[in-house]
Amino acid sequence: MQSSLIRFSRSLAPHWLSIAAGAFLLSMFFLIGNLYSSQMELRQNADARLVSIGEARAAEISDFLSARQQAAVRLAGSEDIANYFSNLDLGMSVRYGLFANLAAIERRFQATLDEEKYQGQLAYLQLAFFDRNGIAQVDVGASSAPTLSPTGNPAEPSIQIDEKRRLIVASAPVLQKGTMRGAVETVSSLNLLASLVSTNDLGQPNEFLLGDDGDVLLPVERERSPIVAHGRALAALQSGRIQALSNLEAPELKGYLALRSPIGGTRLSVLRLASEDELYGNTLSPVSVFYIGLFAIILFGLAIGFERMRQNAARLQIKFIESNRHRAELAEHNLALSQEIERREAIETDLQRQSEALDKTNAELRIAAAAFNAQEGMIVTDTKGVILSANRAFVSLTGYTMEELVGQTARLFRAHRRDAEFYQSMWNSVKSTGGWQGDMSLRTKSGEHCARWLTISAVKNEAGEVTNYIGSYYDISKLKHAEEKIRELAFFDQLTGLPNRVLLIDRVRQALNSNTRNKSFGALLFIDLDNFKTLNDSLGHDVGDQLLKKVAQRISHCVRADDTVARFGGDEFVVLLANLGTQEAKAAALQAEAIGEKILSAFVETFQLDPYEYPCTPSVGVTLFSPEDRNVDELLKRADLAMYDAKTAGRNGLRFFDPVMQTMISARASLEADLREDLKKERLLLHYQPQVDHEGRLLGAEALARWPHAERGLVFPSEFIPVAESAGLILPLGASMLKIACRRLAHWSADPATEHLTVAINVSALQMRQKNFVEQVRAIIEQTGADPHRLKIELTESTLVSNVDDVITKMDKLKAIGIGFSLDDFGTGYSSLSYLKRLPLDQLKIDRSFVKDILVDPNDAAIAQMIIALSKSLGLSVIAEGVETDEQYAFLASQGQLNYQGYLFGRPLPPEDFERFARAFSPRRSSRQERLFVDRDVRMKRL
């Protein structure tokens, strides 16, 4: 059974399209049947709608006529007409009585005429009241209205259409006590109904008002309408039924349908015309449905024919595809063959190129291997920083074996003293510039840290792509150690371990900046031990030192963690209360006083100085500093003055900087004004202090500013430089001094005795920060004609605190024209190897503060030695300033071949004096003369 079904279905398969077409044909017949029935329903609905419209139009006209008739009835029954007849019955004459009633009727009629409207137009043309004899007693209306003639004495209200005059006349009887006494007539224009008769979209009328005899009353413009000629036939149409006008002999009406709707209560009717399109729109006629059915059958026949053609075409296409496939296979074989030939040629060329490259690489590798086995540690990494190789020096340095290092990254021996940002910056530099160098702490396998100067270089291939990085670690541990030692010596007092004057001043400066931001007060307490000199002189320095240590401890216990206790010098201590946490001076003063009193209390107990018990008291001077205060020296002076005030008041006490001391501040203001004036008038001078070499030969001089004040005599830089700084005059002052020095240099060049001399001049940090400093110096040299090779600029370390790169750039530019650089005050500030190595310096200067106590203070001696050692390692010359004694000279000379400056070799001299001095040093004299001169001068200075 199943197999027969399968066979049957297989036999049908080739005829599937014919079967589908048959099914389609059946469904089309079904759909067409449905279409026919729905179209018929639509046509019936359209007919019903037309009948409904016609009836509605007839009802509207009927309503209008009815309204006119009711108005006539209403007027006929008005009170005014009733009054008229009452008074008439009383016998009153029109002249002496009825005139009032007629006036009232007239007024009412006029009001009705004026007020009643239909679709915005006056509803009436005329209103009239007739008596029983048909005489018009009241006649209201437009003078253009047709003259009325009474319609008789109607017993009932009626409507009449005057077709000729196109009027609608409504009349109603006037009844009084059951008797007909007269009549009221209203007259309206037939044209009022014109708006009820509609037109089609083209403006052609499609509704008509017909009289009973077939006269076309509306629309107004009807003369050209074919309806007029056939009015009688149309009026005879059966009412309420839609009829075709095909049997009328009017070609214009061919294809039109007509509906006549009678108007109730009259013999009028409304005729509505509509074409089939208007009425039925897009509905299909039965003939159209028949054609659609026929079309479906034809479509079926075509489908059968196309199916046969398709089968033939499919057989032909299969043959065509088979033929194409054979041809494509042949082409593919040919292509593969030619590609194989090209590949083999390329391999041959590549082998030849690689052979040549190998020869070149071998030569380079031999050079690299030699460099790689240098004394400095070196590693080679890939582009991701993974170590590929390390030399013996690096293996020895880190303690790791080669096997342990290879495959690791530099993180293995990082000291974790730098943050991620540092390393990110480092690698950014490497990637952008191809290299980086800087100091780096390296951690060995045993955990030790050693300072190294790391240089990273990128290795690129022929295509310019980075293939490897080489890291070289130079040993700078000794330099680092020296740097740290210098820093420690520079900022802390070796005896008490307290911050020294330098660090204190720095912290005060920081506090001032911070308080400016916070708007709060701080205070400085200047503490001086009473009678300390007596103790020192009587019991010796050792005991004095013991006291200083204990005093330092006690003071330190009296202050807060954030406060700074510094040894300012000798027996002077300064306490910095950086932030008193208040914006009110009075509260700040109370807090400062409380701490001051606490410090005084700490001295109540005697000090145990082995083997003595020593009572010691301090004198404390206090000054507050407000957010507006900016000058550190000024504050220290205030505190110092207050301390002296405390001493004057009997020691062991505390005094604030008071208004009396303000007078001194005022004096300073006066000094500032004088400085400004004298600077403007170029009254400031330069004195020149000789600088000699290790054999006592005159090398040049340091130019030192001097201010010959009109009243105070010669004022020294230590006094007026701070004033210039606070008054913003440091830049004009610096420029002026540089100009004077260059003029002098130019002057010296003309004299054989001085032509070889150099001039060193101090340039402040502020000057260096000027954007156009280099241009300024060049301009001055050009204007004065000075030899730049004879000019030496002395910089202080404070110049280098910020924006070192900018300073280096400027120094490089000036150095390019021959100007030399000396670093002044080295060791007193932020001595740092990191910039020292980068600066294009010629000379380091040992500060006079170290030289002064070089023989008595081992710290100072050690600093001096460090500076000398550092200079040697960096290849710089050294000059010691403030050399005043033979002993100092002898000590320094024992450290190496230095240059010197100080009273031992000459005081600062006015230019003329210095030139005489130089002539005495002239190289034209014999070395014996020179030596003698020096010896004589030395002796002279000693005297």
Place this chain on the structure above:
Amino acid sequence: MLSKRIVLGSLSGAMAFLFVTSSWAADLAEIKQRGEIRHIGIRYANFVTGAGDGLDVELMQGFAKRIGVSYKLVYSDFYSVIRDLLGKDVVRKDGEVTLTGDYPVKGDVISTGFTMLPWREAILLYSDPVLPSQVLLVAPAESELQPIQDGVDLAADIANTRKAIGSRSVLVMERTCLDPTNYGLVNVGLDLKSYNKSANLNEMVPAMLNQEAELTLLDVPDAILDLRKWAGRIKILGPISGRQMLATAFPKDAPALRDEFNAYLSDIKASGVYDRLVDKYYPGIRRFFPEFFAKTD
């Protein structure tokens, strides 16, 4: 002789009036300076309705606006109206008119359907006629008297009407336009009953219907209203008087005010404002006096 006495009396009265009230006289200039015109009105028909409007009220309001002053209505009655204007009482005796006493002047102008009568013209300045009037004889509807048939002329109509009175009582109101003295009805044997319960002419018809008299006199303006108000209850028998004129009255010493009013009246007649006011308050009167209104149309 009678008329001579009236003239002399009128002149002496006027002189006395001028002498006494000269300080009170308010002509146009003073009224403008004061900024207000006081209109003396009597509640009478639709001239001054008592509800704040009326033909004369609107006329005077328009006049006040024309001369740029504010308007004030002062109510009075027919007995006091001249006294309120002139500050003097009017005494008519034996055909003579005299002004006596001193009273407060309450207004500047009388405008209230005020009939122009000779004795009044002796002591007042009248404007141009504002409205015509006439006095009619009215009877209840059930009276056996019939309205007269229209005669050949007005004199014949008046004679027929007076003849119809016979011995019947007639209700009149002295010192008003219904004063029988004005129409020669006194001392001719008629039974005249003076209505003195009030000075309101509107009450004449109700009083007659209340059988206080068999007939009553009624002026045309009132008749127009009453024929509608009492339709079927009264009938007009005929005329008692000839045509009268109603006008606005001013003190003798206010000629400028009167002249300005005449100019105003002329202007509103020309503009149609006057006709609209007449139709508003007296519809139908134009039918009664077609010749008067024919002039203004």
